[in-house]
Amino acid sequence: MSFAATVLTLYPEMFPGPLGHSLAGRALEDGRWTIDTVQIRDFASDRHRTVDDTPAGGGAGMVLKADVLGAAIDHAMQRQPDAPVLAMTPRGQPITQKRIRSLVQGPGVTLLCGRFEGFDERIFEARPVEEVSLADIVLSGGEMAALSILDACIRLLPGVMGAASSGVEESFEEGLLEHPQYTRPVEWEGRTIPEVLRSGDHAKIAGWRKAMSEDHTRLRRPDLWERHGGVRARPASGVRHEDKEADQ
Template sequence: MTFAATVLTLYPEMFPGPLRLSLAGRALEEQRWSLETVQIRDFATDKHRTVDDTPAGGGAGMVLKADVLGAAVDHARRISPEAPVLAMTPRGEPITQARIRELVAGPGVTILCGRFEGFDERIFEGRDVEQVSLGDIVLSGGEPAALAILDACIRLLPGVMGAASSGTEESFEDGLLEYPQYTRPQEWEGRTIPEVLRSGDHAKVAAWRKSMAEADTRSRRPDLWERYSDARDRPASGAQEKD
């Protein structure tokens, strides 16, 4: 089944953009995924095709109108009734690799791209739209974030990556950052590949990689390390704690 992506945007010409290249581009040609862009402005009802208005209560910038957004989302749902709708906004829940895998397991995704000061809040009250963020940054619009979300999904589709393990032995898949990687030459500017990686002992290599992944996560991402430690120390499901 083809993974169907629908993007609601004021700038449909930004797609597929970089997704027409490399693995994603080849997968698009092979019809492993499909892309449809929807121009939000097409759902404006006035002669000027107005999609935004000034913020209620005053303030700088403009806000995307709920009536226009609602009509655009309704149209997207008719295209892909089963696909979840994600709105890209810095006020959203940070996306995770686990959520990406959930999306990949489904029929596709619809992504609503914001602009200006964001969305009229009533779109989230009146429609089933999931608010999603790439992280604690602010972009000029949701389109770059949508491209990132789609790329994260596409690379995990069956047959897109050459080696199946490429999608599992990497950062965030087991709650940790990925271990450090090395390749030839064996020595560069006086720095050598760690001896354990040249030992041929697969058990020792696996243990080293796990240790390094834990050490790097602990030092670089204490938030991830805390969640990983909590999950690791939690009793297995159904297990009874002893007094």
């Protein structure tokens, strides 16, 4: 059974977009996942097919109407009753790799893409819609965020990535950022691949990679490091970053 994606959008022509190429594109051709776009405007009831209106209480911009959105969501839920509905909005909970993995375990997902000043709040009260965000940024619409979330899901589907370990040894899978990666040539512009990676000692390599993941997470993403537990392991080299900084 393939992973079924439904996208509610005012711009269905944006899909599959980049997901029609590379790994995701091949997986789409192979039937490992499917995508169905739903034009939100089709659920407007007036002759002008109006999907938005001015904000109650005044203010700039326009807001997507609850009656139109509700009808579009109901349509998607009838087609995929077991798929969660995610609304793309900057105020939503940041999407995580853990949430992506949970989505992949299910039959698919319905993604609601906003525009203008966002959604009428009542849809979140009346429908089981989960508000998610891609990052602490504001986009012109939810389509780009939806594409990113779908890409994150598709690459984890069975048979999409070549190596089974590709989806495991990477950032966020263990609550840490990924360790640095190197490849040939051994020397480039006077910089060499760390000796431990050329040693052939798999235990030492694993220890170095774990230590580097911890170092990078602690220094670059203290929020992740704190959630991880903040337990500092000594690198395989035996030299901590604090020791290096003290020597400089």
